[in-house]
Amino acid sequence: MSNRWIQPGDNVDITNERKKCTFDIEKMSAFIHGGEDKLQRRREILEYVKSNKSLGDPQPIEFMTRNERVENASRKIVEMTNNTDQIDGSDFFGEGMYYQALTMGRDLHAMSLHYVMFIPTLQGQTDDEQLDHWLSLAIARAIVGTYAQTELGHGTNLSKLETTAHYDPKTEEFVLNSPTITAAKWWPGALGKSSNYAVVVAQLYTQGECKGPHPFIVQLREMDTHKPLKGITLGDIGPKLGINGSDNGFLLFDHVRIPRRHMLMRYSKVLPDGTYIKPQHSKLGYGTMVFVRSIMIKDQASQLGAASTIAIRYASVRRQGEIIPNSGEVQILDYQTQQYRLFPQLARAFAFLFAAYEIRDLYMKVTEQLTHGNTELLPEIHALSSGLKSVVSWDTAQGIEQCRLACGGHGYSQASAFPEIYGYAVGGCTYEGENIVMLQQVARFLMKAAEEVKKGSANLAEICAYIGRKGEQHSRFTSVDSYRDEDIVSDLEYVARQQVFRAYEKLRKAQQQANSETAWNSCSVELCKTSRWHVRLYLVKNFLAKVSTAPSDLRAVLHDVARLYAFDIITSSSGNFYENGYMREDQMNEIREGVYKCLHRIRPNAVSLVDSWDYDDRELKSVLGRRDGNVYPALLEWAKQSPLNKTEVLPTFDKYLGPMMREAKSKL
Ligand SMILES: CCCCCCCC/C=C\CCCCCCCC(=O)SCCNC(=O)CCNC(=O)[C@H](O)C(C)(C)COP(=O)(O)OP(=O)(O)OC[C@H]1O[C@@H](n2cnc3c(N)ncnc32)[C@H](O)[C@@H]1OP(=O)(O)O
């Protein structure tokens, strides 16, 4: 079979790995990316990005100062968006995200919030007239916007945001104000220096009543000079763990007046006389967050996929130690411990990517329904996107760290790209709703389902139908080879269901002794566990189902990966499966053996599996993960670019170390 990943001059070990591959990599890439046409488009976009030198970095960004990074990112995003005709703009999830990943890397930039939240908010929250006015300006890039919701004092608890928007019917204006320091908007991406507009979420007051947080479009800076408008104080919040090409910012209002029609009025309205018209569903104003939570799943999967690619390729070229004495040093990928560390991360990346496709489809369905005023699926997508966001971002962050550690010392160098990947991805545990908080949103949904079941209703959404099923009392399989997909699912369902009712009963008891919020808090650890099991079950079910739709010659290898994902979950929480004698020790031992079998079977295809994700070096930006495996000369080249190496002797030498040594020597 021809293999486009093999080229002359490549490292011998990585080439041998590729020669061992037992499946058609191109076919696998097409399956992973949603079809041959999608794969073809990726290649065309890559070709374009490589051919346009202005989309590149003059030096690795790791060697740049923060100011240089911000400037470099701004330059590239303008060039990138000057050339959006290179992509199908309607395919944000596929072409848009790929084009931006190739060009911008993992640093974010002056327009990330413009595309990820500002434009989607205009699309989702404006009425037709407002949409006509604002969307064309935003798409043409005549204005650059961000999404300013979080404040210094509150990010999670939106009901306590302090920025106010008081309606004044005399002038038909809203007055925006930050009454306290903690009301300062804090965190919005590209707010500090780049954006001149923002969607600002503020507490709406009209006719003397507070109507809760609502979105407003607000001009922040003068169009020509880019200076802050009167009454507006804003700036950058300083360096962060990651995304330092982005100027996350702060913003304070001092009685700033905006026209009534700057309130986004698709769902809620304020009439000229101040009459408030409430939305059909109270959480429709939160729609942009649901959108971002949905696209985040794919983004996180790509980060974990990239980390796995880097670590697995590197483990195939790194030789250290011997398994059999005097028979030569082995590739570190041959150590079972290394496989146990890395392959589950790759399996997770697959599971998350396949879930991302599902949530994308569900999001599109919900959006379509909303255009007809149907809010039926809103609770379901809220629960699923919140749950996936939490489990996926957590596992991704842990997975990236495992990959980094598995590369030994070189994993600690920024040449590996792990610090960038981790710094970027781990933000996802916090933004768009802190993970623990979002898990509790899922738990509310699950507790309602449990209540339905207790009341004898069979009317559950498909996603939580397992809660109402009776299920088996014992796991049935005898050997791991006869452990069928449906057995795996039903065993996970058992544990997820047990956990739902454990939390439900605990909550019910607590509610008899305390008010409902205190009771909830006293059960919240169990409630979060419930949500996690629900999401893991969803991920496993979805992964296995997806594999069954793969071309037949890919199924065996993908099935090993999917089983590894499931077995890893089961064996790392074995206690849950022993409860009530549901699973026996010999069965758990079989699954444990199943893990080792999967590792062994995946081993010869490991490099080809990560190649199938189709990351170009341009996207990975990692010396350790290079396609050609020629890591050592590349590391030396990378180090030579360090700004410290511009001169043989640093000027500071003559200031500090030089005099110290000279003085010490003179005294000897
Ligand atoms: C070309 C470029 C391409 C680029 C592509 C790259 C891709 C890159 C991807 C990514 C880069 C991203 C870069 C960073 C972006 C970061 C941005 C931000 O972070 S913006 C701030 C986010 N802030 C939060 O998320 C706050 C979290 N808090 C909340 O959402 C709420 O406060 C919450 C859910 C915790 C509670 O809501 P309540 O305060 O209104 O509480 P109550 O009034 O009690 O309502 C609860 C009821 O409402 C439902 N609910 C809540 N939210 C809902 C929703 N969204 N939809 C439906 N129902 C909802 C609940 O299920 C519950 O329902 P029941 O009572 O149980 O029936």
Ligand SMILES: Cc1cc2nc3c(=O)[nH]c(=O)nc-3n(C[C@H](O)[C@H](O)[C@H](O)COP(=O)(O)OP(=O)(O)OC[C@H]3O[C@@H](n4cnc5c(N)ncnc54)[C@H](O)[C@@H]3O)c2cc1C
């Ligand atoms: C990289 C990055 C980019 C961001 N970009 C934007 C942006 O563009 N626009 C914007 O508006 N915001 C943005 N944010 C802000 C982000 O959305 C908030 O930080 C996030 O919603 C969490 O809110 P918080 O910071 O108030 O955390 P807190 O709510 O203060 O969380 C602190 C701790 O308290 C716990 N906690 C809080 N409430 C509860 C509860 N009810 N029950 C149990 N535990 C609880 C949390 O679990 C957590 O452990 C960004 C943040 C980051 C890190």
